[in-house]
Amino acid sequence: MTYRVGITNDAIDEDGTSVHGDLVLPELEAAGIEWSVIDAHPETDDDLADLDAVYSLGHRGFDASVLAAAPRLRHIARFGAGYDTIDLEACSDAGVIVTNTPDAIRRPLALAALTLVLAVTHNLVQKHAIVVHDRWEDRGRWRGTATDGSTVAIVGFGSVGAELAGMLLGAGFRVIGVNRRGSSAEADRLGVPIVPLDEGLTADVVVLCASLNASTTGMIGAAELAKMKPSAAIVNVGRGALIDQGALTSALQDGTIRAAGLDVFDPEPPAPDDPLLALENVTLAPHALCWTADYTRAVVASANEAIITASRGGVPATVLNPRALEHERWREGAAVSVAGR
Known part of the structure; x- marks a missing residue:
C-alpha cells in the first residue's frame, strides 16, 4: 500500500513550492512516499481519510473529532517546534504519533x-x-x-x-x-x-x-x-x-x-x-524572523527524516507522545510498513 502524506497549504503551493524554501520533497518520493497538498483550514476533514501522515507547515487543528475522520492517520509531523493546535492526549488515545523539529x-x-x-x-x-x-x-x-x-x-x-x-x-x-x-x-x-x-x-x-x-x-x-x-x-x-x-x-x-x-x-x-x-x-516581525537558509535546511532534514522513518515502521527520534506507540493502530501500521518494504 502506498504511504500517503498530506502537506498543509499554510506555506506551500500545489507544485510543492514553499515560502520556507526547498522542502526537498524528492527525498520523500525516493522513499516511496506519495505527497499531496491539503487545506490548512478545511470545512470538513474528508481530505484526511486516505492519509497515513500529515506534514503540518502551520497550525491546522487536530483533536479527537478530526482524528476520527482519519482512520489511516498515524503520524503528524510538525515543521518547527510548536504544536499548540494539536491535542497530544487525543493523538495518543488514537495511536497517532506527533513529531516536531526542536533541535533544528x-x-x-x-x-x-x-x-x-x-x-x-x-x-x-x-x-x-x-x-x-x-x-x-x-x-x-x-x-x-x-x-x-x-x-x-x-x-x-x-x-x-x-x-x-x-x-x-x-x-x-x-x-x-x-x-x-x-x-x-x-x-x-x-x-x-x-x-x-x-x-x-x-x-x-x-x-x-x-x-x-x-x-x-x-x-x-x-x-x-x-x-x-x-x-x-x-x-x-x-x-x-x-x-x-x-x-x-x-x-x-x-x-x-x-x-x-x-x-x-x-x-x-x-x-x-x-x-x-x-x-x-x-x-x-511577521512570525518569520528565524526564517533563514540554515533554518529551512535543518528543519526540513529533521521533518523528512521523521516522515521517512515512520513510513518504514520505525520510531522517529522526536516523538512528543510516546504513549501512542503502545496503541494498536500504530503497531498495526508499523507492521504493514515493515512488511511492505
Whole structure:
C-alpha cells in the first residue's frame, strides 16, 4: 500500500513550492512516499481519510473529532517546534504519533530572539526611522539603554532559552531563567539561576520562549506588565497568546514599560487597524524572523527524516507522545510498513 502524506497549504503551493524554501520533497518520493497538498483550514476533514501522515507547515487543528475522520492517520509531523493546535492526549488515545523539529530550530530561534533583544535595547527601528524621515534632531530621544551588565530574564528555559542564554552571556548581559520545571543541566552548566516569574519580571528585558499550553496562555497580562520596570522591554518569540496583546498595547502607550519586540501575535496576522502597529516603541516581525537558509535546511532534514522513518515502521527520534506507540493502530501500521518494504 502506498504511504500517503498530506502537506498543509499554510506555506506551500500545489507544485510543492514553499515560502520556507526547498522542502526537498524528492527525498520523500525516493522513499516511496506519495505527497499531496491539503487545506490548512478545511470545512470538513474528508481530505484526511486516505492519509497515513500529515506534514503540518502551520497550525491546522487536530483533536479527537478530526482524528476520527482519519482512520489511516498515524503520524503528524510538525515543521518547527510548536504544536499548540494539536491535542497530544487525543493523538495518543488514537495511536497517532506527533513529531516536531526542536533541535533544528534551537539556534535559529535563539538568534531571532537575540536580534530582537539588541533591537529594543539599541532602539534600532526608531533610529532607522530617524534617517528615513530626516529627523536627525530626534537622535538624543532614542539613545538606547545599557546592555553590559543588564539583566535579561528568559521565560521558558528550554533548549532555545539555553542557546539564547549562552549568546547573551557572551555579549555581557546577566541572565536569569524562569522555568516551571525548575533548574536544568543546561542552566547549571551556564550558571543561570532559575527564579520565579515575579522575580524574572524585574529584569531589564524579559524574553518569552515558552511553549503555549493551558498554563501559559495569557501568562503575561496587565498585572504582570505592571511588575516590570518602566525602563524595561519585553520580547516574544514563543507564541502571541502568551501575552494579553491588549494589555501590552496599553502598557506601551502609558509608559508602564518602555518597549517591545515581537515576532508573534494574537491573532496572526494582526488586524491592520490594531493600535499596536501604530506605536513608535515596538519592533515587529511577521512570525518569520528565524526564517533563514540554515533554518529551512535543518528543519526540513529533521521533518523528512521523521516522515521517512515512520513510513518504514520505525520510531522517529522526536516523538512528543510516546504513549501512542503502545496503541494498536500504530503497531498495526508499523507492521504493514515493515512488511511492505
